[in-house]
Amino acid sequence: MIRFIITRLLNGVVLLFAVATIAFFLLYWGAGDIARQILGASASQETVDLKAEQLGLNEPVFSRYGEWLSNAIHGDLGASWFTNQPVTEAITSRMGVTLSIVIGTVILTAIVATILGVSAARYGGWRDRTLQVVSILGLAIPGFLIAIFLVRIFAIELGWLNATGYIDFTDSFTGWLKSVTLPIIALSIGAMAAVAQQVRGAVKDAMRQDWVRTLRSRGISENRVVYKHVLRNASGPALAILALQFVGLLGGAVIVEKVFAIPGIGQISVTATTQGDLPIVMGIVVFTAALVVVINLSIDLLLGFVNPKVRLS
Incomplete structure (x- = not known):
């Protein structure tokens, strides 16, 4: 039974990794102009470009994925782009x-x-x-x-x-x-x-x-x-x-x-x-x-x- 539990847990970790990887690339590869959406239509292009740089949206998607995965392994899922509330706190509270x-x-x-x-x-x-x-x-x-x-x-x-x-x-x-x-x-x-x-x-x-x-x-x-x-x-x-x-x-x-x-x-x-x-x-x-x-x-x-x-x- 112990071996069964360990095997299922390992399979679960692999499944979790696969789901997170697929979801990340599906979301971030076609993210669009998120910086503009956050700041609103009245924001200047310079401000939008600065926001995109702060969020790391100008970096290659593989680099962003590596950074996200490294942080996620340590329990840090980032923060909301709109409220700056930690993601873990926002989810666990609800x-x-x-x-x-x-x-x-x-x-x-x-x-x-x-x-x-x-x-x-x-x-x-x-x-x-x-x-x-x-x-x-x-x-x-x-x-x-x-x-x-x-x-x-x-x-x-x-x-x-x-x-x-x-x-x-x-x-x-x-x-x-x-x-x-x-x-x-x-x-x-x-x-x-x-x-x-x-x-x-x-x-x-x-x-x-x-x-x-x-x-x-x-x-x-x-x-x-x-x-x-x-x-x-x-x-x-x-x-x-x-x-x-x-x-x-x-x-x-x-x-x-x-x-x-x-x-x-x-x-x-x-x-x-x-x-x-x-x-x-x-x-x-x-x-x-x-x-x-x-x-x-x-x-x-x-x-x-x-x-x-x-x-x-």
């Missing part, structure tokens, strides 16, 4: 907001999707047909439409939850819960549909196996067979799709945070991309890639814990 929403979404998705998927696979009939219809609708309807609908009903009409803004957990638990409930539900709908379908298929396949009939013949209760044995053996595909959903939710958070005016990583991503703040964009790429590596490794370890058959010696 990453907690986004992760609180994404992690809440994953937990809610895992619980509800497991219940729906197991119920559809176990009982079939109208439960199965209902899941199929709901899954199609959940995947077809855009997340921002669901978000707008939830705001209209639960925030504006009923006044139960906050329509916009974010309250930190440390300031008020109730306020935090009210500010993240609607974004979590809006993000969860599509993810639930995908995960529930995967759980349904995996549970149905497992329930057809001979060992399930053997367990039943021994007089073990159906609930114990399903929730202790079948669900554990069907956990592999469900955990895999849940990991993919986690990564996808980071992208979906961009739109949802915009709708709910939440100061998370999605909001700063949109702002930095629109302005052409390349250090911030690069920092987001690096942080996201590192997060994906950690999530994939965590899912592999969790799968080995849940299902002994896939454990590595």
Whole structure:
């Protein structure tokens, strides 16, 4: 297991390096006149040229990449071209907001999707047909439409939850819960549909196996067979799709945070991309890639814990 973890970590480092390298050249090779964009149209050409020199935009892209990589290895991802705020500080101050929403979404998705998927696979009939219809609708309807609908009903009409803004957990638990409930539900709908379908298929396949009939013949209760044995053996595909959903939710958070005016990583991503703040964009790429590596490794370890058959010696 130790060897497996070390191998995956090394693979993750290689992946992180490849993603950062490709992203850097894609961004900086076609950066355009960033200095003019920063200073505005009224700035003189001399001032623009001086700003470009200060930012190192006159240097060859390979030289800039070497300098950026050297600094990044030492934990320095540069500073914003527009605010001079360190990139690491700008991202970490907002990453907690986004992760609180994404992690809440994953937990809610895992619980509800497991219940729906197991119920559809176990009982079939109208439960199965209902899941199929709901899954199609959940995947077809855009997340921002669901978000707008939830705001209209639960925030504006009923006044139960906050329509916009974010309250930190440390300031008020109730306020935090009210500010993240609607974004979590809006993000969860599509993810639930995908995960529930995967759980349904995996549970149905497992329930057809001979060992399930053997367990039943021994007089073990159906609930114990399903929730202790079948669900554990069907956990592999469900955990895999849940990991993919986690990564996808980071992208979906961009739109949802915009709708709910939440100061998370999605909001700063949109702002930095629109302005052409390349250090911030690069920092987001690096942080996201590192997060994906950690999530994939965590899912592999969790799968080995849940299902002994896939454990590595």
